[in-house]
Amino acid sequence: MRKIGKQEIEDMAVGAALLGTGGGGDPHIGKLMALQAIEEYGEVTLLDVDEVPEDALVVPSSMMGAPTVMLEKPPSGEEAIEAFQILEKYLGKKIYATFPIEAGGVNSMLPFALAARLGLPVIDADGMGRAFPELQMVTFYLDGISATPGVFADEKGNTALLSTIDNVWTERIARAATVQMGGSTMVAMYSMTAKNLKESGIPNILKLEEEIGKTIRLAKENNVNPIREVLKITGGFELFQGKVSDINRKTETGFARGVATFEGLNAYKGETLQLRFQNEHLLAQTEDRVLCVTPDLIAVLDAETGLPITTEGIRYGARSVVIGIPCNPKWRTEKGIATVGPRYFGYDVDYVPVEELVKKGVTL
Amino acid sequence: MRKIGKQEIEDMAVGAALLGTGGGGDPHIGKLMALQAIEEYGEVTLLDVDEVPEDALVVPSSMMGAPTVMLEKPPSGEEAIEAFQILEKYLGKKIYATFPIEAGGVNSMLPFALAARLGLPVIDADGMGRAFPELQMVTFYLDGISATPGVFADEKGNTALLSTIDNVWTERIARAATVQMGGSTMVAMYSMTAKNLKESGIPNILKLEEEIGKTIRLAKENNVNPIREVLKITGGFELFQGKVSDINRKTETGFARGVATFEGLNAYKGETLQLRFQNEHLLAQTEDRVLCVTPDLIAVLDAETGLPITTEGIRYGARSVVIGIPCNPKWRTEKGIATVGPRYFGYDVDYVPVEELVKKGVTL
Numbered sequence: 001m002r003k004i005g006k007q008e009i010e011d012m013a014v015g016a017a018l019l020g021t022g023g024g025g026d027p028h029i030g031k032l033m034a035l036q037a038i039e040e041y042g043e044v045t046l047l048d049v050d051e052v053p054e055d056a057l058v059v060p061s062s063m064m065g066a067p068t069v070m071l072e073k074p075p076s077g078e079e080a081i082e083a084f085q086i087l088e089k090y091l092g093k094k095i096y097a098t099f100p101i102e103a104g105g106v107n108s109m110l111p112f113a114l115a116a117r118l119g120l121p122v123i124d125a126d127g128m129g130r131a132f133p134e135l136q137m138v139t140f141y142l143d144g145i146s147a148t149p150g151v152f153a154d155e156k157g158n159t160a161l162l163s164t165i166d167n168v169w170t171e172r173i174a175r176a177a178t179v180q181m182g183g184s185t186m187v188a189m190y191s192m193t194a195k196n197l198k199e200s201g202i203p204n205i206l207k208l209e210e211e212i213g214k215t216i217r218l219a220k221e222n223n224v225n226p227i228r229e230v231l232k233i234t235g236g237f238e239l240f241q242g243k244v245s246d247i248n249r250k251t252e253t254g255f256a257r258g259v260a261t262f263e264g265l266n267a268y269k270g271e272t273l274q275l276r277f278q279n280e281h282l283l284a285q286t287e288d289r290v291l292c293v294t295p296d297l298i299a300v301l302d303a304e305t306g307l308p309i310t311t312e313g314i315r316y317g318a319r320s321v322v323i324g325i326p327c328n329p330k331w332r333t334e335k336g337i338a339t340v341g342p343r344y345f346g347y348d349v350d351y352v353p354v355e356e357l358v359k360k361g362v363t364l
Numbered sequence: 365m366r367k368i369g370k371q372e373i374e375d376m377a378v379g380a381a382l383l384g385t386g387g388g389g390d391p392h393i394g395k396l397m398a399l400q401a402i403e404e405y406g407e408v409t410l411l412d413v414d415e416v417p418e419d420a421l422v423v424p425s426s427m428m429g430a431p432t433v434m435l436e437k438p439p440s441g442e443e444a445i446e447a448f449q450i451l452e453k454y455l456g457k458k459i460y461a462t463f464p465i466e467a468g469g470v471n472s473m474l475p476f477a478l479a480a481r482l483g484l485p486v487i488d489a490d491g492m493g494r495a496f497p498e499l500q501m502v503t504f505y506l507d508g509i510s511a512t513p514g515v516f517a518d519e520k521g522n523t524a525l526l527s528t529i530d531n532v533w534t535e536r537i538a539r540a541a542t543v544q545m546g547g548s549t550m551v552a553m554y555s556m557t558a559k560n561l562k563e564s565g566i567p568n569i570l571k572l573e574e575e576i577g578k579t580i581r582l583a584k585e586n587n588v589n590p591i592r593e594v595l596k597i598t599g600g601f602e603l604f605q606g607k608v609s610d611i612n613r614k615t616e617t618g619f620a621r622g623v624a625t626f627e628g629l630n631a632y633k634g635e636t637l638q639l640r641f642q643n644e645h646l647l648a649q650t651e652d653r654v655l656c657v658t659p660d661l662i663a664v665l666d667a668e669t670g671l672p673i674t675t676e677g678i679r680y681g682a683r684s685v686v687i688g689i690p691c692n693p694k695w696r697t698e699k700g701i702a703t704v705g706p707r708y709f710g711y712d713v714d715y716v717p718v719e720e721l722v723k724k725g726v727t728l
Contacts (some may be wrong), residue, residue: 158527162523163522180540
């Protein structure tokens with residue numbers, strides 16, 4: 001148990017944006033919301049999952065929708081509270097603590113904003129160990145934990161308590177409604193016991209986020225290369241160094257989809273990297289090789305500062321280093337690959353772990 | 365109070381399809397579902413709204429979605445029960461009786477199917493006096509009665525309890541979700557007291573439906589012209605006699621939209637009628653005149669039998685009589701016209717009552 005104040009939030013936001021692989025929302029907005037809530041309501045207690053009673057009701061709080069929409073329409077905070085209240089009333093039980101559903105600029109931070117306002121602790125665990133664009137893409141789903149009964153709510157005051165036969169239906173119905181509700185909603189789904197979270201979640205994700213953020217922040221002061229340090233902490237690999245030569249994106253059916261092209265620099269001169277994303281970066285490939293593919297993590301970092309760049313933050317000409325990080329082993333199962341592997345997203349490549357790809361390369 | 369058995373259902377189904385102005389779903393399916401439930405569970409008690417205690421909780425049961433979808437995917441009946449149960453649990457009160465939300469082939473009949481199964485009475489009142497395609501298009505809305513808390517449920521077992529800031533939001537959110545859920549759902553919305561229904565509903569709609577159906581059924585036996593009799597009962601007007609020469613329709617965003625063209629016969633020879641519909645027939649016009657426009661009722665009847673023809677039942681070559689019927693006065697208010705008048709549906713004509721249009725004609 002420890003207290004999370006402003007510096008911790010600043011660091012976590014950076015690490016979350018990196019693990020968010022380009023998605024999970026704008027780190028600036030998420031951070032501002034968390035900082036503002038801590039300023040107003042005080043620091044937030046962070047618990048390890050082992051510190052929570054096994055039968056306690058725990059519920060992640062997250063935003064659903066396109067990050068590009070969120071830039072224009074940040075949540076008020078009220079809708080997250082209302083979603084929790086509706087769920088508590090329905091379940092007839094108090095929510096003991098909240099936690100992030102994923103690592104990402106917004107969804108790592110929103111639980112702190114809500115926790116500060118409600119005086120709840122945050123648990124250091126999530127359901128992805130990275131970010132993903134759809135509701136069923138959580139390790140909880142792999143273990144058969146239902147997303148519903150669950151609530152989604154918009155900033156206008158519209159709410160829905162959903163009960164579905166499986167989590168893919170939750171995604172379909174809530175997504176369609178969310179698009180109607182202005183493109184983003186606050187979601188209270190995957191209510192579970194702390195025991196469920198311990199067994200099916202990914203622990204210590206916030207600690208990792210904070211460590212990444214702190215390392216990047218102190219790199220100059222410590223006279224180290226921030227990207228090399230991040231690779232050490234995460235067990236990741238450098239995939240490419242390049243300059244953005246083309247960026248093509250659109251927001252459709254609630255997602256920010258697109259492709260970014262990087263022209264190689266330094267050791268990569270003459271090579272071209274294509275990075276495909278659907279809210280998150282999902283596939284990095286050169287003309288003849290796949291370098292990294294979902295569910296392994298792909299992050300685009302500013303070549304100088306090491307700061308992560310989101311899909312909507314990629315700008316023409318930006319000098320970047322693209323890195324790949326092995327995903328949590330839960331994703332490397334048959335159901336994991338079926339749920340979040342390349343073919344689910346429509347890419348005609350097989351999943352091969354990034355550590356093998358960087359070793360030998362794979363011809364397309 | 366009286367009992368509704370199979371003959372009453374047969375007659376009501378015909379009258380409902382006529383007042384449904386081409387929409388409200390296939391009369392055959394709705395009738396079959398009601399008949400089957402009565403066969404299995406016994407006759408249903410029909411109450412006048414005055415016979416219900418003023419503070420009793422009453423809830424209409426209806427189908428949301430495109431009638432063309434409903435032809436392929438009829439409701440199981442279970443989803444309507446589940447919607448009622450979720451609403452009762454949420455409101456903490458037993459539902460005393462149900463009633464139709466609108467006049468139409470399916471939505472006039474479904475309350476009988478549900479009532480038979482649950483042993484509930486049906487109240488002789490509705491919220492339209494005709495059929496309309498959207499959730500907020502009820503006389504209850506004109507009086508500020510909320511559609512939510514309300515439930516929609518599909519035949520697979522997916523349900524949503526919705527709470528919205530107004531009924532137009534209910535429509536938008538439930539419609540988008542319904543499209544995802546296969547194109548049709550069963551809906552339990554506009555829960556109210558019997559006093560609300562008495563003040564804001566349209567009474568004796570089922571009695572009128574039955575009278576219309578019975579008159580058409582017995583016309584041959586009584587040696588009368590069924591269409592002339594229907595005009596007498598409803599206070600309606602003959603608008604056109606013709607043969608369908610063109611029919612153009614598609615199902616999009618949950619609606620059956622289109623336009624049918626009729627070539628004039630008999631006294632109308634040489635004239636052409638265009639009939640525009642969006643689930644319901646909404647605008648009837650010749651080259652130079654509007655003949656009838658929403659919210660007044662437009663019905664297409666088989667020239668020989670007088671039986672009503674739904675929008676999806678209009679066939680090339682069918683000899684038809686098109687009639688217009690004045691709508692309930694509640695619709696002829698400013699809010700009524702704003703809610704269901706021609707401009708809401710995108711038709712660039714003013715609303716003029718059908719009784720004036722047939723008197724003098726209106727140049728486009």
